[in-house]
Structures are given as C-alpha cells and as structure tokens.
Amino acid sequence: MKSKLILLLICLSAIFSCSGEFIASKSGFINLSAPDGKCEEGSNDPTNENKLKIVFSWDPSESTFENGELIIKDNQTKETVETLPINVNDLFTEITLDRNKWYSWQISATEQGASKPVLSDEKMFYSELILVENAPYPVLIKPIQNNTEQVIFEWESPQEDPSRDNLRYKTYYTDKAVSEDTPISSLTFVEREVDVTSSTYPKRVTISTSLLEAGINYLKVESILTNQNNTELKSTSYWKFTVSSNP
CATH class of the missing domain: 2.60.40.10 (Immunoglobulins)
Structure with a gap:
C-alpha cells in the first residue's frame, strides 16, 4: 500500500510538471541589452547638434507582451524625462535625447493575459557615442x-x-x-x-x-x-x- 501511494504521488508530480504547474518560468522577464554605460550605437541628429539618436535594445522574452513603455530618467534628478510607448516584441527602438548627460532606462510592459505590468531591471548610460575601446567612463x-x-x-x-x-x-x-x-x-x-x-x-x-x-x-x-x-x-x-x- 505504501509503495502504491509513493507511485501515485510520483505520477501526480509528473502530471503537474508537464502541465507547467509549480515550475518557475522566465516568461514575463525583460532583459535590457543596450545602452549600458557607454553608448555604442546611435547617430547625430541632423537638425540639432546637441541631440543624439540612441538605439535601445533588449533581449527576447519567452512571453508575448500586449503593450509596453520605455521609461528614461535623468540620473541626477531621478525625474522622468521620457515615457514612450513601444512594441516590446520588436526588441529595439531609437530615441533622440540631449547629448552629454547620464540617464537611466527601463521597460514596463504587460504580458499577454496578465493584468499587471512587469518592470525590467534598470541600466545607466551616458548620451554620447564613445567608440574608443577601453576609454574611461564620463564622470x-x-x-x-x-x-x-x-x-x-x-x-x-x-x-x-x-x-x-x-x-x-x-x-x-x-x-x-x-x-x-x-x-x-x-x-x-x-x-x-x-x-x-x-x-x-x-x-x-x-x-x-x-x-x-x-x-x-x-x-x-x-x-x-x-x-x-x-x-x-x-x-x-x-x-x-x-x-x-x-x-
């Protein structure tokens, strides 16, 4: 009887595992890629020399997102300077910002079928193209x-x-x-x-x-x-x- 009970528990465990129950998943997690520290992808704004077009990118997630926002803050004042709607599944977007400033950025997005958004980690970057290898970070x-x-x-x-x-x-x-x-x-x-x-x-x-x-x-x-x-x-x-x- 005891051996049958153990066997039954093992079978139930296998059923729940296959159905996805009780298994921690990476779904709903957004991993930011760039910029991080130094901007290595971007271009000059032809209409304003004090502006820089910066490419923001993030890694694919196991989930599908219905909507999202890219949030950019002034790193010193912590004030939000940009909140832009994005398609998280596109994995990148380009934004124009003031040059020579430290910012932080993160993504808020709602997973398909979920009621609350998830928030990515936060990365800091300096809004100037620094392409020289091993150059120090701007202060x-x-x-x-x-x-x-x-x-x-x-x-x-x-x-x-x-x-x-x-x-x-x-x-x-x-x-x-x-x-x-x-x-x-x-x-x-x-x-x-x-x-x-x-x-x-x-x-x-x-x-x-x-x-x-x-x-x-x-x-x-x-x-x-x-x-x-x-x-x-x-x-x-x-x-x-x-x-x-x-x-």
Whole structure:
C-alpha cells in the first residue's frame, strides 16, 4: 500500500510538471541589452547638434507582451524625462535625447493575459557615442555651490570604472556666456588647472565668477587614461549652469 501511494504521488508530480504547474518560468522577464554605460550605437541628429539618436535594445522574452513603455530618467534628478510607448516584441527602438548627460532606462510592459505590468531591471548610460575601446567612463558632475563669488563642482564615476585606478582629470570653463541653443561642439573653453586624479577625494573644481560672464556657461571635465602604449584615452562630460551676476 505504501509503495502504491509513493507511485501515485510520483505520477501526480509528473502530471503537474508537464502541465507547467509549480515550475518557475522566465516568461514575463525583460532583459535590457543596450545602452549600458557607454553608448555604442546611435547617430547625430541632423537638425540639432546637441541631440543624439540612441538605439535601445533588449533581449527576447519567452512571453508575448500586449503593450509596453520605455521609461528614461535623468540620473541626477531621478525625474522622468521620457515615457514612450513601444512594441516590446520588436526588441529595439531609437530615441533622440540631449547629448552629454547620464540617464537611466527601463521597460514596463504587460504580458499577454496578465493584468499587471512587469518592470525590467534598470541600466545607466551616458548620451554620447564613445567608440574608443577601453576609454574611461564620463564622470557625473554635481553642482555644489553657485553664488555671486564662485561656482563649485564635484564629480564622480556613477558606476564601476575599470580604469578608475589610473585616471587624471582636466577641467575647463567657458569664459563667455552663450545662448541656450549654442552647439556644444562650437564652444570655446579655458582650462582651469587642477591637480585631480583617481585617488583625489573629493574631486572638485572652484571657479571665481569674476572669470565668467553673466548668463549661460559650461563646465567641461575631461577624464584621461594613459595606456601601456603611452596613448591617452579620453572621455568628456559637460555641465550647463547660469551665472546671475558678477561681484
């Protein structure tokens, strides 16, 4: 009798397994592919030099989705800057964003037959094409102080950087105010000499407002890695800020 009962339990277990009951499935899971850290696929916006067309892609899922949204947030403010409807089953889409900014992105989508959407993981990326192999990640610039006497900025890498132990930085600023729609590529910068390396903490630059014009200005931070061939690999971050008046 005991052996028959064990056999019956085994048969029931096999039936439930074949029908899909009690088996954890990967269905409903969306795995983001790119961009992740550095943008390697995209193109310039021919109508606006300060915009970049970026290709977003994700891996196929075992499920079919009825609808979905791609959500993009400003990585510093955490505010949502874009929420776009997508066909999740297409596996990619192209979106135009402001250049030289850190963003995060994820997908929210409803699986066919389900009542609630699933949310993918979240990835960060910098909105500029960085195609040089082993180039350092652009830094995340944070304004610390902005008054009539000086502006202070700090920066850090927003994610693990394999080059972090061998980096140095150069900082630059625009000494002439520019218009809101001035292309970054046409800006003229003056170097603000600082002695900052990967071991410096905090990584900071202070600029007197006497060196700046009232209006819109830019800070540029260049991350530099010297490889074994004595070649400099670079990436650049920008921060737009406003000076209200000079002392």
